[in-house]
Amino acid sequence: MLRSMYSGIAGMRGFQTQLDIVGNNIANVNTVGFKKGRVTFQDMMSQTVAGASAPTGIRGGVNAQQVGLGSQIGSIDNIHTQGNRQTTNRALDLALEGDGMFVFATGIALDANAVDIADVNLQYSRAGNLYLDDFGYIVNPNGQYLLGVNGLTAEVEGQEPDNITVGAEQATRIRIPESASSFSIQGDGTVIYIDANNQTQEAGQIMLANFSNPGGLEKVGSNMYRSSVNDGMVGTNGIPQLIAPETQGVAQIVSGALEMSNVDLAEEFTDMIVGQRGFQANTRIITTSDEILQELVNLKR
Known part of the structure; x- marks a missing residue:
């Protein structure tokens, strides 16, 4: 043939x-x-x-x-690459300007305390359309919790604030109390709200994960990615190092906007x-x- x-x-x-x-x-x-x-x-x-032949004293070489x-x-x-930014003026719409991804987690019980991150399902995304659940936690459309650190989360139904052990750091879900009259998210990820006494309080700081080879991440659908052995994650043993926005070369968070498709x-x-x-x-x-x-x-x- x-x-x-x-x-x-x-x-x-x-x-x-x-x-x-x-x-x-x-x-x-x-x-x-x-x-x-x-x-x-x-x-x-x-x-x-036909293979190549070398030149001789009486004949030149022949290519293969x-x-x-x-x-x-x-x-x-x-x-x-960076996608275009669309202004929405909604406080829980967050866009990233620069490198890095939001970190989302499932597998955290409401009464969890110092959960090892190895037991938690972590996924990553650039999609910043976020919401509040019934307890005031910041979640994505799939119900996965947005992770941060140093959160001053109030007790939920009498239980202590939960943490997730990430190396020497304590990652936490970020909760805005029902008594908050308003809230805002700063460029460095700090979540600030006004309490019932009209005082400014900090609910926590949104943290990011960074990858030297984001093309190595695996798409899992619903705008989410999971880690792979070739993503160049900044961290150790498959556990990401949570990095504050605007530090170590990671992105700035822009509230009231979304990063659209590139x-x-x-x-x-x-x-x-x-x-x-x-x-x-x-x-x-x-x-x-x-x-x-x-x-x-x-x-x-």
């Missing part, structure tokens, strides 16, 4: 994957905190028809003769056209190869 037919099949498979990535990007063009994907290609192994056998997926990347529609439509034409061109290779085979079969006639 003709090599070109199999090369065409490999090309069609690769461009189909590219169109899948482009379609997902376009579908999430308005998703808060979404980071676009990108696919790259690389050539497959080549069949050596190789026939390529198509293309394959080289990588599928998550591009963690998808560029013009770029995606261009990639879609290129992918479509590449797919069509590879189908033409298969069609042409089939016509050549048909001519060979008809030689007997």
Whole structure:
């Protein structure tokens, strides 16, 4: 059989994957905190028809003769560039300007006290659309608790404030009491509220996790990421070091705004056209190869 037919099949498979990535990007063009994907290609192994030969005293060198056998997926990347900021003027809408991610946790009981972080499910996100639950804790749309440190959380139903051991630090959920008349979140993550006596109180400080290779994080859906062995987490033994905003090179928190998707529609439509034409061109290779085979079969006639 003709090599070109199999090369065409490999090309069609690769461009189909590219169109899948482009379609997902376009579908999430308005998703808060979404980071676009990108696919790259690389050539497959080549069949050596004739090897190279070195020059001699009477003849020059000859290059190798190789026939390529198509293309394959080289990588599928998550591009963690800064997304555009959309102003909402809602106090619990937070955008990150710079590196870092919010840290969210599940698996914390309301009566927990000094829970080891190894027993807690941690996930990370750039999506800062946050809410208050029935007890006043700051959570994301999935009900996962936003983590901070040094929280002055009031007792819930007579129980002591809960902490999570993170190395030498104490991470905590952040709770705004029901008696608070108003609250605000500063650029360094500090959550401030006005109590019933019209006094300013601190509910805690939102902390961030940072990764030297955020492209190594794994998407788990719902705008969330989980750690992998190749994300370059700043921390030890898979436990993140919680970093205060505006320190150690991590992001500033902007309250009243959201970081939107970093998808560029013009770029995606261009990639879609290129992918479509590449797919069509590879189908033409298969069609042409089939016509050549048909001519060979008809030689007997």
